Amino acid sequence: MITLSFLFGWCCQTLAQTVCDPSALDSLLGCMTRVVSTTRRMVQEKVYLHFDNTGYFMGEKMWFTAYVVRADGHRPGVRSRVLYVELLNPSGDVVQRRKLKIDGRGHAHGDLSLDSLYGAGFYEVRAFTRYMSNWGGAACFSRVFPVFRTPPAPGAYEPVMDERSYRRRLPDFREADTLQRSRLNVSFYPEGGRLVSGLRSRVAFQVSDGGGRHVQAEGELLDGSGRVVCRGSSDSTGRGVFTVPSSCDGLRFRLRDARGRIKEFPLPDPSSEGCVLELPPCFDDSLRFSVRGTASYRDRLLGYMLMNYGRVWTCDTFRVGSGYHKSYLRDSLPEGVNQLTVFDGSGRILCERLFFLFPKPSPSDTIGIMSETSRLTPCGKVRLRLRSVPGSVFSFSAMDGGTVFNGCGPSVKSWMLLSSEVKGYIDNVGYYFESDDSVHRRASDLLMLVQGWRRYDWEELSGYRPRSPEEWHPVEDSLYVTGRLRSVKKSLPVDGIPLKAYVYSGGSHLDGEMLTDSLGRYAFSLPDVWGEWNLQLKAGVKKLKSRYLLTVDRRFGPPARRLSPYECRALPVLPSDLPLLPDTMEFDTLPLLSLSERLHKLPEVAVKAKRRFTDGARAAWATEKRGQYWADVYYDCDEETERYLDEGKEIPTFLGWLQERNPFVSGNLYGMDDSFSTDVVLNNSSHFSIEDLRETTAPTSVRYKGRSIMWILDNQFYDCDTVLLSYADKNKVRREIDDFPSFLDEAKAVYITEAPNAFWSYFPFVDLVKKVDAVTCFVYSHWTSRRRMEKGVRRTYFQGYNVPSTFEMPDYSLMPPAEDFRRTLYWNPDVRTDGKGEAIIEFYNNSSCREIRVSVEGVTPDGRCIFNE
Incomplete structure (x- = not known):
């Protein structure tokens, strides 16, 4: 790693040995110095979450341990002490947040409760510090989990999700797909970042279908006259590469997929001046790159810099001439993801790319597990001996293998060394850590070309494009x-x-x-x-x-990212390698105490006192459990109100907010023309009054996906579509204008369901109840008038910090064996090895587990990722 003192010494030596324009050299050295200084002063942070399981059921808890490290070497020692963990539903809405304290080792642990979800599906967990948000969502941890329906009976675990698609049931609030997709799509990634006229370049490409899935296809590069210049094919990941010759105009790429469909795509427009970088995959012990430039760059003094996870590893100046070539021994370069940048004296990037060097495995990276229990028994004790680096700290999870329905995702090693450095989801990320042969090197080279995201923006570090201090978290x-x-x-x-x-x-x-x-x-x-x-x-x-x-x-949380279709699927489950055999005879013969035998019902007592109808009784009647039972969509109106105030905005009208929040809501919300707005009412009091506004905000003609809406206010039928009212007895409908929320802060919660029979028990028109196709909207109010906001207050x-829950399990040394359906048998977020590198784990089996799966992960103080194979 180059140091500042070494850099200045190297500057003087270069000045004495190089005959050049001193101002050009000074500019290049100034850029290098600023990059080294900035990367030391503003060290980025990474976070990885280790979970207790790979998939979950509604109603369970999701246990996790967070490891927050410096990006430059993956060692603890970050300055941040606050970690944010969020659970996002399939549409991209944040449904739960946790605020955790990071200790001096960079560790934090907590849990997310899945008992208040409104549907099964693929949920995303993301984690970040406020400092990480300076680099957008790509700098944050993210992982997607399948969440299955609640078992119909205790222990009846079946991996079932909702039949209705979230894409049709909920609005999509995730980042828009920038690629205008058709049945066959291709994206081009010139090596070095851009095509340059008159210079040969390698171009990687990614082929996908309309749903974003990989497509294996054959392609041909055509020139302006339709002549085939070269050919290229994509592999099973949809990636491929071809070479663009130096003298071709009007290039287009023609693809033919497995079904014989043909489509042509134009290549990106080339730059008239510039440089190209070529770093092909090498299959020997060396790594070679070359730089070629147009005539205006051949005699200019340029610089290159090699960075590894934000650390400047080496840098130098050079002249392109007829072509600059440089080689390194692979063993002399740092392992993992490296960033090679070619730049000019102003700090502008001329060409840049990432490359991946296979990290050599070490026995010290593995956490060894030895069972001291020979056979599994129902509710029996399990004792395991773990071996790792002395004094290491890691988290441990033991799962019932028979209830694991989703395979393993990224490990701490694959996330820290690869997934966190590239853009988007990596399908089967463990493949790139299997071997260092030519096949895997070629695959990792394509991955870097197609998904190479720059964690560090070199032009920002060099001062070519500085960031405004106001934008900095x-x-x-x-x-x-x-x-x-x-x-x-x-x-x-x-x-x-x-x-x-x-x-x-x-x-x-x-x-x-x-x-x-x-x-x-x-x-x-x-x-x-x-x-x-x-x-x-x-x-x-x-x-x-x-x-x-x-x-x-x-x-300050990042926007919800677009999910890959490959992370929204259940992964194959691999066999367990823990040497524990079930005692079949004891599983079949051991009597278990059932759940019903452990329950004791209190005797009924007749209450003769007269019931008093108070505000408390009204609160009991208007409980939100009725809306929760039916809900597909839930909005916390108090939290929504705080969001507007946090952004310095006026509190909107209730129906105006609902239409903005949910694009499925449509119609003339205010009974007025399209030019009407809340601002007109608030700022022109001489024309409108609050009473006028209340009269114009009655939900008379609001639609949801073109269907009528049945409004249930505080669990009482309030209103329905005006067309329906024309055929019904209007006297049976509650429509006191003052009761319905006019402004967002007057509402407490909103629950929306498309279930056709959700409103039946509230609907006053019995003859029409089964003939109406409507959406039901449960609205719960604060029962108070609009709260007055004191100026300047x-x-x-x-x-504050969320208090983590404590994992609990029954102690069968003190109680007889009983029906026990725990899927996570044991979770410990803080296991420590002794001076010999050993730790003892003891826990009790459930009543039916015949195969245990174990997951152990951690990060050592020197930045090594440790885990069980």
Whole structure:
């Protein structure tokens, strides 16, 4: 790894030995120095999550341990102390969040509860620190899991998902697919980044169908006259490569798939000037690359730099001439993903690519497992001896092999060394760690050409394209409350305004005071607090009649990425290698205490007191469990309101928000023409009043996917389509305008279902109930008028660290064997080896497991990824 002192010494030596333009050399050396300095000052972070299982059922818990490391060497020592873990449903909505404390070793552990989901499907778990969000979603951890339906009976595990597709049932909020897909599609990836006129180049390509699946096809490169210049074919991953000759115009690539379908695609437009980089896969002990340039670049002094996970490994200056060639011994280069960049004196990239060097396996990377239990018995004790590096810390999971319905995903090694460095999902990532032969080298070369994502933007590091400080998310080395004071009118000041913060929960409270900066920003540091606290922010504004908004920064999660069809499928399950045999006779003969025998029903008691109808009784009637039972879609309106306020926006009307939030909702929401808007009402009080607005926001003609909507307000039938009302008794419909939420903050929750019979028990027209095709929308209100917002004051919440749950299992040394349907037999997020490198694990089997699968993963203090084979 090149150091700053070495770089300056190398500069002087190069100046003495190189006859060139001193200003050009100074510019190149300045770029190199800035890159080395920046990569040391702004070290990126990585996070990997180890889970207790590979697939889940609704109602279970998802246990995990997080390993947060420096990207440059994968060692602990990150500055961040706050980790965010989110669960996203198939449509891309965040349905659960966890905020965890990262300890000094870079570890954190927690759990996600799957008992409040509204459908089975493929759910995504992602994890990131606030600092990671500076580099977008590609810098965050992400993994997709199948979540199956709740078993119909305890222990009846069957991998069944919803029959209805999420793509049709829910709006899609994931990132748009940038490729305009047809039945046959191809994307081109010139080696080095671009084609240059007059220079031969290798071009990788990826062939896919309309659903994004790989297509194996034959291709031909045609010139402007239709002559075949060269040929190329894609493999089973849809990837291939061909060579573009130096003198061809109007190039197009003609593809023929296995069904005989033919389609032509134009190549990207070439640049008139520039350089090309060629680094073909080498099958010997060396690695060679070459650079060629157009006439304007051949006599210029250029530079190249080799980086490995953000560490500058080597750099040099050169002249292209008729072609620059450089070779290295493979053993002299760092293992894993490397980034080779060719640049000019301004710091602009001329050509760049990634390449992968096979990491040599080491016996110390493996966690050995030896069973000290010869046979499995129902509810019997299992004892395992683990061997690894002395003093190492890792997480351990034991699963019932008979209930594992999804194969293994990426391991800690494959994620840290490969998956986190490329863009998109890698199908069968373990393949690239199997061998270092010519077949695997060629496959990894195609992977780097097609999915090579640059974790470090070299032009940003070199200062050629600096990033604005306002766009930068800070390192959260503790808990913070940050945000901005915004004014509706630009003439109102936001700088130097005193701001007070109060954080309180129960009998505990914290407070602080500060002045906003020139942009109205503020930041309060908090000690470690756990759970949810109340937060009040108050600005000392002198013009009380003016409007100020206080925002809170907590919406910095990356957008939901587009999922690959290959990660939205169950992986094949491989046989277990744990040498434990079931004692068949004991499984068949051992009596087990059933669940019903362990339950004791309390005797019924007759209550003779008269029932009092109070607000509490109304709350019991209006419980959200009715909507939850039917729900396909759920919205927390309080959280949605906070989102608008966090972004410095006015609280929208309820129906206006619903249409913006869910594109399936349509219709003239306000009973007025299309020019009507909430802003007109709020800003022109002389023309409209709040009562007028309430009259215009009745849900009279709102549609969902073109179907009528049955509105159930606080579990009472409220309204339906006006066309239907014309044929029914309107006196049976509850339509008090004041009751229906006018603004978003007046609603508490919304549940939407397309089930045809969800509204039957509420519908007052018995004769029409089975003839109506409608969507049911359950709305739960706060039963209060619109809450008045005090100027310059924000009342909200602050989420401290979430308290991780404790994994529990029965102790069969104290109780008789019983029916036990645990799928995760044992989970320990913090196993430590002793001075001899050993650790003992003991747990109890369930009542039916005949095959145990074990997953053990961790990261050592020196950055090595350890795991069980």
